[in-house]
Amino acid sequence: MPSPRYTRDIPARYRLDAARCSACGHVALPRRTICSGCRSQDMEPVRLTRRGTVVTSTVIHVPPDEFTTEAPYAMAIIETPEGARLMAQVVDCQAEEVVPGMELSLEFRRIRREGHGGILCYGHKGVPVRRHEA
Amino acid sequence: MAGIIGYGAYIPRNRIRTDEIAQQWGREPASIRAGLLLEEKSVPGLDEDTITISVAAARDALARADVDPSRVGALYIGSESHPYAVKPSGTVVAEALGVGPEYHTADFEFACKAGTEAMFVALGLVESGRVEYALGIGADTSQGAPGDALEYSASAGGAAFLFGRENPVADVLDAVSYTSDTADFWRREGEYYPRHGGRFTGEPAYFKHVLGAARLILERTGIPPADFRHAVFHMPNGKFPLSVGAQLGFRRDQLETGWVVPTMGNTYSGSSPTGLAAILDEASPDDLILITSFGSGAGSDAFVLRATERLPEVRDRAPTVRAMLDGSRRYLSYGEYAKYREKIRMNS
Amino acid sequence: MRDVAIVGAGMTRFGELWDASLRDLFVEAALAGLGSAGADRVDSIYVGNMAAGQFVGQEHLGPLMADHLGMHGVPAVRIESACASGGAALRMGFLDIASGQSDLVLVAGVEKMTDGADVTNVLATASDQETEVYHGITFPGLYAMIARLRMERGTTTEEDLHWIAVKNHRHGAMNPKAQFRREISVDDVARSTMVAEPLRMLHCSPVSDGAAAVLLAPLDQARRYTDRPVRIAGSGMATSTIALADRPDPADLDVVRLSAERAYAMAGMSPERVQLAEVHDCFTVAEVCCLEALHLANGSEASQAARTGYSALGGRVPVNTSGGLKSKGHPVGATGVAQVIELFDQLRGEAGERQVPDAHVGLAQNMGGSGASSVVHILERV
Numbered sequence: 020m021p022s023p024r025y026t027r028d029i030p031a032r033y034r035l036d037a038a039r040c041s042a043c044g045h046v047a048l049p050r051r052t053i054c055s056g057c058r059s060q061d062m063e064p065v066r067l068t069r070r071g072t073v074v075t076s077t078v079i080h081v082p083p084d085e086f087t088t089e090a091p092y093a094m095a096i097i098e099t100p101e102g103a104r105l106m107a108q109v110v111d112c113q114a115e116e117v118v119p120g121m122e123l124s125l126e127f128r129r130i131r132r133e134g135h136g137g138i139l140c141y142g143h144k145g146v147p148v149r150r151h152e153a
Numbered sequence: 154m155a156g157i158i159g160y161g162a163y164i165p166r167n168r169i170r171t172d173e174i175a176q177q178w179g180r181e182p183a184s185i186r187a188g189l190l191l192e193e194k195s196v197p198g199l200d201e202d203t204i205t206i207s208v209a210a211a212r213d214a215l216a217r218a219d220v221d222p223s224r225v226g227a228l229y230i231g232s233e234s235h236p237y238a239v240k241p242s243g244t245v246v247a248e249a250l251g252v253g254p255e256y257h258t259a260d261f262e263f264a265c266k267a268g269t270e271a272m273f274v275a276l277g278l279v280e281s282g283r284v285e286y287a288l289g290i291g292a293d294t295s296q297g298a299p300g301d302a303l304e305y306s307a308s309a310g311g312a313a314f315l316f317g318r319e320n321p322v323a324d325v326l327d328a329v330s331y332t333s334d335t336a337d338f339w340r341r342e343g344e345y346y347p348r349h350g351g352r353f354t355g356e357p358a359y360f361k362h363v364l365g366a367a368r369l370i371l372e373r374t375g376i377p378p379a380d381f382r383h384a385v386f387h388m389p390n391g392k393f394p395l396s397v398g399a400q401l402g403f404r405r406d407q408l409e410t411g412w413v414v415p416t417m418g419n420t421y422s423g424s425s426p427t428g429l430a431a432i433l434d435e436a437s438p439d440d441l442i443l444i445t446s447f448g449s450g451a452g453s454d455a456f457v458l459r460a461t462e463r464l465p466e467v468r469d470r471a472p473t474v475r476a477m478l479d480g481s482r483r484y485l486s487y488g489e490y491a492k493y494r495e496k497i498r499m500n501s
Numbered sequence: 502m503r504d505v506a507i508v509g510a511g512m513t514r515f516g517e518l519w520d521a522s523l524r525d526l527f528v529e530a531a532l533a534g535l536g537s538a539g540a541d542r543v544d545s546i547y548v549g550n551m552a553a554g555q556f557v558g559q560e561h562l563g564p565l566m567a568d569h570l571g572m573h574g575v576p577a578v579r580i581e582s583a584c585a586s587g588g589a590a591l592r593m594g595f596l597d598i599a600s601g602q603s604d605l606v607l608v609a610g611v612e613k614m615t616d617g618a619d620v621t622n623v624l625a626t627a628s629d630q631e632t633e634v635y636h637g638i639t640f641p642g643l644y645a646m647i648a649r650l651r652m653e654r655g656t657t658t659e660e661d662l663h664w665i666a667v668k669n670h671r672h673g674a675m676n677p678k679a680q681f682r683r684e685i686s687v688d689d690v691a692r693s694t695m696v697a698e699p700l701r702m703l704h705c706s707p708v709s710d711g712a713a714a715v716l717l718a719p720l721d722q723a724r725r726y727t728d729r730p731v732r733i734a735g736s737g738m739a740t741s742t743i744a745l746a747d748r749p750d751p752a753d754l755d756v757v758r759l760s761a762e763r764a765y766a767m768a769g770m771s772p773e774r775v776q777l778a779e780v781h782d783c784f785t786v787a788e789v790c791c792l793e794a795l796h797l798a799n800g801s802e803a804s805q806a807a808r809t810g811y812s813a814l815g816g817r818v819p820v821n822t823s824g825g826l827k828s829k830g831h832p833v834g835a836t837g838v839a840q841v842i843e844l845f846d847q848l849r850g851e852a853g854e855r856q857v858p859d860a861h862v863g864l865a866q867n868m869g870g871s872g873a874s875s876v877v878h879i880l881e882r883v
Contacts, residue, residue, distance in 0.1 A: 020635070028631060033249040047747075049631070055747065066251075075653070075751055077645035078698040079637065083622045086637045088492060088499070089199050091695075094638050096646060096746045104746040106633045110198060111166045111481070115698075119653050127208040127249050128200040129236075130636060139236050141245060142636065144200065 020131065022138050032142040035067035035125070037103050046103040069125040070148065071097035074104065076121075078114040085131050093117035097125070097145055109145040122148045155279040156321025157314050157458065158286070159220065159467065161213025162430035163206050164310040164417060164477040167196040169490045171305050177487040178300050185305060190391020194308035194418025196485055196493055197294040201309065203232040204242045206292040206423070208249045210313035213471035214288065215250065217322070218315045222251035225315070226284025228258045229274055231267025231422045232311075233340070233347075234294045235260050246290070257284070264338060265387055266448025267291060268422035272314050273328055273454050279316040286317045293421035298346035299496055306390055308418025312426035312474075322464040323433060323442065325456055327374050331366035332452030339449065349449070355393075358451045363387065363397045366453035367445045371401075374457050378402040382440035385411030385428035387447035389419050410435050411444075416478050422448075429458075431474035436460040502599040504720035506730035506883065509538025510842045512713035515830030516680040523557050523613040524569050526712035530835075531570055531609050534714035538726035543716070544603035546570075546577035549590030549610030550834035553579075555623040557616050566609070583627035584783060586610060587713065587837025588738075588867030588876030594717045595736050595878075604722060609714035610839070612832035620708050624833070627870040629744040641705055643745050643871040644784035645697035650752040652699065657789055657804040659699055663690040664807035665785040666703045666827055672814060673824020675854045678839075680709050680830030704785040709830035713839035720883065729849045734770065734862075735879035737763025745871045754787075754872040757794035761866065764877040765796075770862065772796035775879070777847055777857045778818060779840035781868035782825040788812075791866055792820065795877070814855060822847065822855045837867035841878060848882040 030036035031049030038050035041063055045056030048067060053060055076095035079086070086092065093114040098104050109117045110128065123145035130142040170193045172182035186192065197206070207230050215222055228247050235242045243258030261267040261274075268291015275289035292311025297303030316325075337358035338349040350358075363386055371378065378384070384403050386394040391414050398408045411428035420427055425446040432442055438460055445455040472480075491497050511533020513526050521529070527548070535541065546567055554560045563577035582589040587610030594608035614620055625634045628643060651657040667687055673679040685703060693703040716726065723730035739759035745751050765772065778797060782788035792803040797818050798811060806812035812820035823829045823843035826836055844863035846852045860882070867876045 029248055032635075033245075034251055055742065074746075075646040075650040077642045077649060077700075078695075079639055079642050080695045080697060081621065081639065081641065082637060083625060083634075083639060084619050088495075089637070092637065094636065094642055094646075096751060106636050106638055106744070106746050108200075108636055110200060111483075119650065126205075127212075128198075128205050129202055130200070139202075139204075140635070141204065141249070 020133055020138065020140050025138060025140055035069065035143065037065050037067050038062040039065040039101070046101045048103045048105050065101060067099045067101055067103055069143070071099040071123055071125065073117060073119050073121040073123065074098050075119055076109070076117045095145060097123060107143055107145050111146045116147065124148050154324050155276055155316055155318050156324040158317040158321050159214040159218025159315040160312065160322065160430050160433050161210040161217065161471050162310065162312040162427050162474045162477065163209035164195050164474070165197045165201050166482055167198060167485055167493065168193045168482045169196050169485045173487050174305055189305055190415055191305050191418065192415045194306060195310050196490055197309035199493055202236045202294055203230065203234050203292045204236055204245045206309065206311040207242065207246045207290045207313065210292065210311050211246060211250055211288055211290055214313040214315045217467040217470045220286055220315065225252045225286045225288055226256050227275055227278050227287035228252055228256060229261055229271035229288070230290045230292060231261040231263065231271040232293050233262055233264055233267060233421055234296060263452065264449035265389070265421045265424055266446040266452055266454055268311070268426040269446035269454035272426065273330065275316045276325055276328060279318060286315055289314050289316065291422040291426040293423050295419060295421040296346050303347070306419040308420050310417060310420040310427055311423035312430040314426070320463055321461055322467055323458040323460050325458055327370055328454065328456045329366055329370045329373065330452060330454050331362055331369055335451035337449045337451055354449065358449060359389065359393055359447050360397060362451050362453040363445050363447050364400065366455040367401055367443065370455040370457055376441060376457065380441055381407055381443050383410050383432040383436060384408055384443040385425050385432060386445045387425045388412065388414035388428065391415050413474060413478060427474060433464060434468060434473040434475060436464060438462045438464060503601060505595050505598045505717055505733045506720040506723040507715050507733065507841065507845050508718045508723045508726035508730050509534045509540065509716035510714065510845050511537055512678060512839055512842055513711050514678050515709045515711035515832060517615050518710040519615070521710060523553055523559060523611060524565065526613060526710060527566050527609060527611040528569050530611070530712035530714040531607060534607065534609070534716050538716045540605060540716060540726060542572060543575060543605045543607040545597055546572070546575055546607045547590040547593045548577065548579040549587035549608065549838055550579050551581060551583050551586045551612060552623050552626065553613065555626065556618045557613050582874045583869035584833045585837055585867045585869030585874045585876050586834040587839070588865070588878065589837065591715065591838060591841060591878060592736050592738055592876055595733050598717050598719055604719060606717045607714060608717060608838060609712060610835035610837055611712035612834040613710050614708045614832060615710055632744050632746065639697060641697040641700050641784060644786055645700045646745060647752050647790065648699055648786040651786065656800055657786065660687065661789065661804040661808060662704055662785040663687045665782065665788050666690045668807035668813050669782060669821050669825040669827040672822050672855060673828025676824045676829055679824040679828050680707055681828045700784055706783045706826035706831035709832040711830055711832035711835045713835045713842055715838055715841060715845065730883055731845050731848045732881045732883045733878055734881040735764035735768030737761060737767065737877045738875070739763065740874050741872055743870060743873045754790045754794050756872050756875040757791050757866060757868065760875040760877045761795045764879050768879040770879060774862045775818060775864045776860050776862050777822060778820050778864040778866065779823060779843050780820055780866045782821055782827050783831060783868070785827070787868065788820065788825070795864065795866060814857065819857050822852065822857060837876060840865040840867060841880065844880045848880055
């Protein structure tokens with residue numbers, strides 16, 4: 020993840036800054052110029068709520084090299100209340116617990132790092148909501 | 154008068170028990186537990202560091218204050234485990250919070266008092282009118298060498314405090330610092346684990362500076378220990394803060410709420426700040442609160458605060474320290490702990 | 502548009518071919534293809550390849566391969582559409598002949614995957630780097646998410662998926678070019694190492710080296726090269742969102758349906774005419790999704806097709822008689838061309854023990870990414 024590319028993606032990764040189509044309401048993360056739903060170019064900024072529901076999920080047992088120490092880890096497609104969908108890891112739980120329909124909050128975590136001396140890359144991961152609902 | 158207008162804390166969900174560490178090194182678990190008054194400690198996940206802990210705590214501070222992040226004019230993070238040696242933690246945290254770009258930030262390091270240092274400077278900037286709101290954060294994923302006494306205590310977590318002049322949850326009545334050059338604990342550039350002077354870290358370091366700062370602020374405010382509802386002192390282990398509190402004339406019940414170390418461990422720069430957050434979770438309006446940090450090297454910061462009517466109104470907007478300490482946890486074996494803390498040599 | 506025929510074909514064995522380089526593989530397949538048609542020189546070359554730049558650090562495959570065939574001077578270009586690169590290259594060759602621009606075209610797919618690159622990472626570049634790969638997803642992971650959704654809805658069971666691997670290995674055991682010429686049992690699949698839940702090792706196509714080449718000519722010139730040409734009756738391609746999360750229903754491979762409908766329309770054929778198919782079983786669950794989307798079987802029929810024998814040799818529509826990607830191997834850029842070679846052999850009656858009796862029409866479907874691109878070709882005996 021070379022740092023110019025990483026820096027460009029900060030709004031979506033750090034703040035979940037997305038775009039909502041004024042014409043059809045479709046929400047895209049990261050922002051897009053053209054709505055993939057209806058091709059309108061009238062896209063307005065929207066910041067996503069930091070929670071969502073699991074649409075589908077898996078547990079990665081054979082990871083890419085950078086994720087070796089984290090495996091096995093759960094990943095899910097998560098739908099936010101705005102209707103945006105994002106791919107993210109789900110952590111702080113048993114990976115097997117992560118199934119469609121599960122409610123998550125999205126927390127700021129380190130996603131990856133470029134070897135020993137490269138940049139640290141952050142973003143959001145899902146965490147089951149149960150624990151903080153005290 | 155300036156004060157704390159929002160606060161938040163974060164403690165990772167992984168734990169390791171004192172017994173598990175003691176057994177690993179062939180030590181007697183019961184004597185370690187009794188000697189240090191430590192039951193277990195928090196351990197950061199592989200994806201958690203000072204930056205992520207700071208973001209989590211600061212998001213809750215902003216939520217309790219209900220302040221637009223773009224109005225935050227300064228953000229300081231104190232830690233001895235900033236993920237980068239060169240490149241600020243503060244910029245990442247600010248971007249995640251939506252602070253900036255018109256803000257001032259710096260990463261502080263002063264062993265375990267870097268967190269209150271950040272709070273001290275944030276408070277000063279708000280009091281001077283230089284900025285409207287300022288965040289002071291203390292967070293750490295503390296290091297302790299395997300087999301060292303520090304390994305039983307060095308843990309992960311932190312707390313964030315938003316300072317402002319309107320709608321405080323706690324007024325800051327005074328703040329002082331007490332410092333000398335004392336080589337009781339250090340980590341040289343490029344070294345992975347800190348080293349310390351053993352018993353030299355006690356009387357000439359911790360006790361001298363904590364007592365110095367606390368006595369100074371008690372004298373300046375003219376408030377006797379008996380008038381405080383809560384007091385918290387830096388918690389390198391379970392014993393020191395209770396002992397220093399007693400020496401100052403505080404009763405055990407005044408120390409209880411902020412004494413989170415037995416199940417949290419020593420979160421270094423996050424230690425006394427998280428104790429303060431735990432106190433704010435419980436305090437009633439008009440309660441007087443004393444917080445005194447300690448950082449090796451060495452020095453202490455002390456603050457006297459008075460809770461306001463607003464505190465109970467905003468408390469429920471974020472989880473409490475107690476809920477995080479007693480809530481969903483995962484207990485690690487020493488092997489998992491060694492993996493999580495990256496103590497195992499890997500091919501990279 | 503001119504009618505286009507396949508007039509020659511050749512391929513390497515698929516597998517871990519430690520002694521062969523990227524260019525060795527290409528030259529071996531191309532020579533076999535040229536030789537089968539008695540051709541020496543072509544008008545243009547299309548190289549199907551996904552990631553030689555990452556696997557072996559080599560880009561610019563067009564001139565490289567033309568050069569190594571002793572054909573420098575000939576127009577040559579590499580075509581990339583991830584794992585559908587072979588199918589996409591065939592489509593370019595088809596259009597080149599159909600347009601009248603060229604009279605003899607070499608289409609060859611090639612991939613060298615075992616030279617030491619982190620294959621999981623390289624393959625993952627076919628999905629969205631910024632929104633998917635960044636977070637640690639893998640290709641098996643994406644298809645596992647599709648599988649879990651289908652299982653959650655009750656349309657497909659884990660055992661249905663086991664049977665697809667069993668069936669394709671049974672077919673592949675009869676294919677001398679296949680990487681795994683051995684049969685496996687449902688138990689073998691169920692007990693294999695977990696890769697991405699619910700997909701296990703034996704639900705996944707392997708890492709392979711290999712190359713496959715076909716020669717294309719106008720149908721009216723085909724008999725110069727062979728007495729048994731096979732006509733490309735239809736060619737269809739489609740794209741979908743690159744990221745799985747961006748699809749309204751991630752379990753629906755709309756891209757396959759769209760590419761198939763275009764190919765059926767060009768061929769003027771309905772799905773009922775298809776007697777055998779090579780489909781993109783990169784993971785077992787993909788074969789189920791593809792059968793459905795190709796209109797070769799409906800929902801529950803598609804899920805159970807391998808178990809019931811519907812899609813096995815001797816069944817209603819034998820699928821992946823070559824062994825599929827699962828057993829034959831999946832050198833990604835070569836796969837789309839190799840699929841068509843299986844049909845070419847079948848439609849010419851040269852498939853040996855795997856022969857589907859009286860085969861007239863076959864379909865090949867080649868997919869890129871998690872279903873972001875798909876190419877379908879319909880072949881017909883003439």
